[in-house]
Amino acid sequence: MRVKICGITNLEQGNAIAQLGATELGFICVPASPRYLEVSAIKTIIQQLPQQVNTIGVFANLDLNAIVTIVSETGLTGVQLHGNESPEFCQQLRTLLSPQVELIKALRIKTNASLAKVIDYAQSVNTLLLDAYDPQLLGGTGHTLNWKELTQWTSPLPWFLAGGLTPDNILVALSQLQPHGIDLSSGVELAPGNKDLNKVTQLFHQLDSIKGKSSSFI
Ligand SMILES: O=C(O)c1ccccc1NCC(=O)[C@H](O)[C@H](O)COP(=O)(O)O
Numbered sequence: 001m002r003v004k005i006c007g008i009t010n011l012e013q014g015n016a017i018a019q020l021g022a023t024e025l026g027f028i029c030v031p032a033s034p035r036y037l038e039v040s041a042i043k044t045i046i047q048q049l050p051q052q053v054n055t056i057g058v059f060a061n062l063d064l065n066a067i068v069t070i071v072s073e074t075g076l077t078g079v080q081l082h083g084n085e086s087p088e089f090c091q092q093l094r095t096l097l098s099p100q101v102e103l104i105k106a107l108r109i110k111t112n113a114s115l116a117k118v119i120d121y122a123q124s125v126n127t128l129l130l131d132a133y134d135p136q137l138l139g140g141t142g143h144t145l146n147w148k149e150l151t152q153w154t155s156p157l158p159w160f161l162a163g164g165l166t167p168d169n170i171l172v173a174l175s176q177l178q179p180h181g182i183d184l185s186s187g188v189e190l191a192p193g194n195k196d197l198n199k200v201t202q203l204f205h206q207l208d209s210i211k212g213k214s215s216s217f218i
Contacts, residue, residue: 002181003207004056004160005200007035007140009193011045016197018053021204025053026080026183028140029070030060034192035140035185043074056080056104060138064089068096078102080129082139090124102126106162108133109145115153122156129183132163142186144169147176167202171210 006026008014014025027042028035037045046055057076059067060083067079078101081090085105094103105125109115110133118128130150132143144164161179166187173182186192188199 001179001207002160003203004181004183005188005195006056006058006162006183006185007033007189007193008045008195009035009037009041011048013195013197014045014049014053017195017200018050020197020200021207022200023054023181024056024078024183025049026056026058026185027076029057029062030082030138033138033140039070039073042070042076046075054078054102056102058082058106058139061085064093064096067093071097071101076101078104080104080106081125082106082108082131087120087124090121094124104129104160106131106139108138112149115150118153119156125157127158127160127180128155129160129162131183140185140192144173147173151176167199167206170203170206174210 002023004024004026005017005022007028008025027037030036054077056078057070058080071079090105103125104127105121106129107114107118108131130145131139132141132145134141134143142164158180160181160183161177162183164187165173165182165184188196188203190196
């Protein structure tokens with residue numbers, strides 16, 4: 001299963017988290033976020049990370065050309081769109097990005113109606129990410145989704161489960177759902193942008209404890 005740790009702000013923590021087993025590190029390119037990182041800093045970190053770890057830039061409502069420029073300047077391996085980007089916007093971005101760059105659409109699920117909209121993105125992105133809704137914050141909210149309701153849902157694409165996941169609740173979430181990946185930020189932090197390596201270690205211990213047991217995704 002893919003494990004994305006989001007909101008990396010420095011090389012030491014990025015390296016340590018990659019060593020612990022993260023498959024993706026997320027970098028927040030949204031200036032309003034306390035986890036925001038300048039493009040030049042992202043580039044410097046990516047150049048020194050092990051090659052096997054994927055590096056995902058998280059954007060919200062930024063224009064197409066700016067995203068493409070940041071990807072080419074930094075060497076990000078993926079783009080996560082976390083704002084109100086339409087399926088048409090995603091389609092356009094898909095054609096502008098190299099095919100090797102993964103395009104992930106994050107959807108903040110407020111009601112079942114938000115879940116119904118997911119299908120609109122099936123042709124325009126590679127991967128989906130379901131996150132919790134908050135009226136003020138776009139992401140990193142620490143709120144969980146209603147996992148029980150999600151059991152009724154079938155994804156048209158590979159997907160990440162996000163929203164309020166922690167080392168303490170991850171096994172409960174994965175006992176109900178079989179996402180292709182999980183995404184954590186505030187649940188493994190000491191403070192916004194400062195990851196708690198003990199919590200990241202605990203997370204991987206929890207995941208190890210169910211490896212090979214419950215489903216083919218883990
Ligand atoms: O994390 C942020 O500060 C952020 C700000 C603006 C847009 C997206 C943001 N985060 C996106 C992520 O992928 C987070 O990992 C996701 O929202 C889950 O966060 P959490 O509930 O804290 O685990």
